[in-house]
Amino acid sequence: MNDAAPSQQPAARHDDPPLHDERLWAPLWWWLVGGLVAFTFVVAVWWVLTDAWAIGAAVVFFGGLAAVLLGSGRGRVRADETSLHAGGANVEWEWVSGAVPLNAKQSDEALARADDGRTWLFTRPWLKTHVRVRLADPADRNSSWLVATRRPRQLATVVLAHAGARRPDDGAAQGADQAAPAGNSHA
Incomplete structure (x- = not known):
């Protein structure tokens, strides 16, 4: 033995x-x-x-x-294996549905349309490029994030590679009255 x-x-x-x-x-x-x-x-x-x-x-x-x-x-944009962090806010990958890199002109247009209150903004006046991150959390009042970055293509690629990771099935696994997971916080 x-x-x-x-x-x-x-x-x-x-x-x-x-x-x-x-x-x-x-x-x-x-x-x-x-x-x-x-x-x-x-x-x-x-x-x-x-x-x-x-x-x-x-x-x-x-x-x-x-x-x-x-x-x-001090603002920081960070993507790790579990979530996207922008400033003090974070969103887990399961609640991210997509991302689009925006050049300076597209960023200006997106910022002009962001006054509807459904887009969470993390911007800096000296940065002209952003990434629009689409969210899939029905409990979140924000349908997207607009995140400033010097490397929009790189960030969008990382976000797209992880978008929807570990998302529960939309049907039977998650009832209409079920709350969002505790780790899903947006500041």
Whole structure:
């Protein structure tokens, strides 16, 4: 008789790299223009008031600029094996039905039509390309997401490859009065 422990299957890896991971940092030229504007205010304060006021104005204006640009640039678009994450929101693949990459002109048109309240927006003013992600969750008030990205084709390809994964059958498996799964959250 063999006393060796039975072979175990390897545990699922939770450290697999994401399929798409993108930080939406502000571009360098936004920092340069913002710095120039802040510098202009500091010079104006320095011209009128004392050196101490100019130093205080520099701290306030440059600190404010950094806070605004770093804060708005913290946005992240991430797709992993289980869901799509955009900012603080996520949607599991089973509730995604499709995706379309949008160029700058198409993005402008989509943003103009997004005022109906059914499209959840994750945008940044310095990004002109987006992906429209269609949702298939009847309990969700949003029929689609409009997600800013620098790589719309790559993101759309990843989303399309996973759209509808593990979706329950539309008929008998899910009754009309059954609630959406707990993990399906949209912020």
